[in-house]
């Protein structure tokens with residue numbers, strides 16, 4: 001297999017990481033590169049392992065997204081939907097196993113495939129009932145999903161589902177961009193509906209709108225959907241709410257502009273743009289004592305435990 005090349009490919013999440021601590025961004029996209037190899041230098045391996053850490057809130061989102069994806073993939077493949085009770089029972093078993101593997105450290109044998117929690121890795125003081133509460137929240141959101149009118153509609157017309165968490169890469173003004181839409185579905189009238197599941201408490205409306213704008217850019221440029229035929233919705237499964245976002249020419253142009261500005265800022269810090277060479281000294285840490293360090297996934301390798 002050819003060696004993997006570390007390229008600067010823009011994504012909404014990369015842009016958000018860059019907007020925060022520059023050293024954390026560097027660990028995420030450069031300092032951990034190659035750390036999937038257990039024989040990598042210790043600092044690279046540590047950065048990679050810490051990059052893989054999750055939290056109860058992030059894990060809730062990951063599991064619920066996988067539940068939604070699996071269910072829709074199943075009906076799209078022509079299989080009958082599974083009853084929610086069956087899904088929830090499987091999720092509960094999986095959740096307990098993942099928590100146990102994180103707690104006993106066995107996840108470290110395969111950090112790319114297993115789940116490790118920051119709470120365990122950094123020995124945070126989390127009462128046992130908080131883990132049970134996280135599992136119950138996943139189960140509750142699975143029930144909300146199953147009852148949601150849009151999820152039911154998707155299960156009724158699975159042939160219209162065009163994309164399900166598929167990672168896509170496409171060029172925008174001199175940089176490649178990654179997107180992975182939760183769901184993209186034909187509306188049956190020449191347009192598309194983009195659906196985004198949210199599972200958390202603190203989602204920022206402007207951030208969601210920006211992300212959906214990038215998806216709109218993808219739909220127009222790569223799928224040829226007219227800008228006025230795109231509807232974007234985010235469904236918050238924690239609060240059982242749905243919000244429609246405008247994604248038209250203005251939002252798509254804003255996304256294009258954000259990609260250009262953010263990419264230029266990322267490149268400005270590179271020692272070699274063509275080789276995508278980034279040095280840590282060009283990506284400084286936050287000042288000592290910054291509150292963000294207390295919960296940062298890289299606080300171990302960064303010396304801010």
Ligand code: SF4
Pocket residue numbers: 021022023024025027284285286287290292293296297298299302304
């Ligand atoms: S611990 Fe603080 S300074 Fe270090 S990477 Fe994280 S946020 Fe940045």
